[in-house]
Amino acid sequence: MKRIINQRPRRGAALLLGLLPFVLVVIVYAFASDARLTANPNDKLLPSFATLGETVSRLATEPSKRSGDIELWKDTAASLQRLALGVGIAALIGLTFGVLLGALPYLRAGLAPFVASLSLIPPLALLPILFIVFGLGELSKVVLIVFGIAPFIVRDLQQRVQELPREQLIKAQTLAGNTWQIMLRVILPQVLPRLIDAVRLSLGAAWLFLIAAEAIASTEGLGYRIFLVRRYLAMDVILPYVAWITLLAYLTDLGLKQLSRLLFPWYHGKEEHA
Amino acid sequence: MTARIEIRNLWKEYGEQVVLEHINLSVAAGDFCTIVGASGCGKTTFLRLLLGEESPSRGEILLDGEPLTAEPGPDRGIVFQRYSVFPHLSALRNVMLGLELRGAPLSGRLFGAKRRRARDEAAAMLEAVGLGHALEKYPDALSGGMQQRLALAQSLVMHPRILLLDEPFGALDPGIRADMHQLVGRLWRENDLTVFMITHDLKEGFHLGTRLLVFDKLRHDPDAPRAYGAGVTYDLPVARADQRTLERIEADVSRSEALAPQSAEAEQASETRPAAQPTAGADAGAGARKGATTP
Known part of the structure; x- marks a missing residue:
């Protein structure tokens, strides 16, 4: 018998094993929900799958009586817009400063300690300041996301630039490259796929900051809705919303991964060989 | 005629540690210098x-x-043992890069007719190093030997005044290495190159170049191993050197290598070497140039 570290599942088996925990959770939920509803048909904590389905179809298809909008889509659009703006701006800042700090020792000496300190400030502690300075509108929510993840991306990309082999930078200089050209043609294209990696890693944090900002001051958005219906113990809304957010986050991550493979095949070649 | 490279009383120290001392060297255009020495x-x-x-x-x-x-510049080309090529560019783009950087200071990219000219030049260079079939491949898809061919093409397309090779074949299999020797020899003759090549392999140094430089310590103080740096202990026109000289240098180098943790023998070894040197020069023939031997 082989050692356990040498036993590998086949492709099909791996897929089934991966599904198993999901199936288990659903089954456990179904039993628990059923038990509670048998004891008390008005129980709101663990609604049955039928109730969940009804609520989802209402949220996704019928206009709300109060606003006339279809809530799920309106909330999704509002949240995704904030998230995209925040993450996009953070990525741009991260790329610019990451490349500059990684490539220019003088700039690094001047700014790296500052960026490191910035990244240690808990972003949520700044939220009140953001609300005071930028008001309760969209801007403060986007700024919170930017502030929450940009320092991480800057530091990560700076690190990646510094990890480029010394030989490459010397070689580029013997090929007549000046500082600007080397940043543009040697460093930048090589950190773009690493930027995608950094963004993927920071998406979880970006969602956290988004939901937090929406929970505190907003009139629409996925986080706003969850915290709104919390007062009515409306688990039939909260649970589908959480699942929906998870699905969106998963799809974004998957999309970025595929985008990276499509745009930077040279970067992913290595992984497959390894 | 001025020498291509003229080195006058060169010293290199890092704080207390002397690495190189008193090096005088004159290298003519067209010389192929191989450099060997203990690690x-x-x-x-x-x-x-x-x-x-x-x-x-x-x-x-x-x-x-x-x-x-x-600082490094386009008058000096370099091929390292590894990491000389850019992983994000195809072979053709790797070779075009130098032409593009030289031709377009701001964007680093060429367009239109200039781009086509650069493309053709790069493709011809890749053909010359035997990569004509792999223009569109990324370095990751090339073998170690092919990557070194690519690195050579990348440097040569700039027509550098001197070409520096830092153990370029150290990581390659022996068979591939022989192919690369042929290639480098041919490129050297066809392009009128002046080459400095570091190698660990003394045979390679002996057969590939026209001039062999052996770096070693001239003096040794066992109590202060960092006090003295290395100089050029042999400087031979190797095209005419014979087998016995090769063996003697090999023995010298491996002795220095073995003595890396300093011992009393070190002093002896360094004392005997200068004595051995004139004979080595005589063996090699009348043309032996005297290197920077005595401080």
Whole structure:
């Protein structure tokens, strides 16, 4: 018998094993929900799958009586817009400063300690300041996301630039490259796929900051809705919303991964060989 | 005629540690210098000085009579043992890069007719190093030998005044290495190159170049192993050197290598070597140039 570290599942088996925990959770939920509803048909904590389905179809298809909008889509659009703006701006800042700090020792000496300190400030502690300075509108929510993840991306990309082999930078200089050209043609294209990696890693944090900002001051958005219906113990809304957010986050991550493979095949070649 | 490279009383020290001492050397255009020596004897430091990555502590290096720029530049090409090529560019783009950087200071990209010319030039260079079939491949898809061919093409397309090779074949299999020797020899003849090549393999150094430089310590103090640096202990026109000289140098180098943890024998070894040297020169024939031997 082989050692356990040498036993590998086949492709099909791996897929089934991966599904198993999901199936288990659903089954456990179904039993628990059923038990509670048998004891008390008005129980709101663990609604049955039928109730969940009804609520989802209402949220996704019928206009709300109060606003006339279809809530799920309106909330999704509002949240995704904030998230995209925040993450996009953070990525741009991260790329610019990451490349500059990684490539220019003088700039690094001047700014790296500052960026490191910035990244240690808990972003949520700044939220009140953001609300005071930028008001309760969209801007403060986007700024919170930017502030929450940009320092991480800057530091990560700076690190990646510094990890480029010394030989490459010397070689580029013997090929007549000046500082600007080397940043543009040697460093930048090589950190773009690493930027995608950094963004993927920071998406979880970006969602956290988004939901937090929406929970505190907003009139629409996925986080706003969850915290709104919390007062009515409306688990039939909260649970589908959480699942929906998870699905969106998963799809974004998957999309970025595929985008990276499509745009930077040279970067992913290595992984497959390894 | 001025020498291509003229080195006058070159010293390199890092704090207390002397790495290179008192090197005088004159290399004519068209010379193919191979550099051998024990590990840590300063041959890589010497190459980095030529490259401009490091500056001399004392003395000067002249390239065609002008002091060398203190940073790497297009007049000096380099091929390292690894990481010389850019993983994000295809072979063709790797070779075009130098032409593009030289032709477009701002964007680093060429367009239209200029781009086509650069493309053709790069493709011809790749053909010359035997990569005509792999223009669109990324370095990751090339074998180690092919990557070194690519790195050579990348440097040669710039027509550097000197070409520096830092153990370029150290990571390759013996069979591939023989192919690469042929290639480098041919490129050297066809392009009128002046080459400095570091190698660990003394045979390679002996057969590939026209001039063999052996770096080693001239003096040794067992109590202060860092006090003295290496100089050029042999400087031979190897095209005419014989087998016995090769063996003697090999013995010298491996002795220095073995003595790396300093011992009393070190002193003896370093005392006997200068005595051995004139004989080595005589063996090699009348043309042996005397290197920087006595401080």
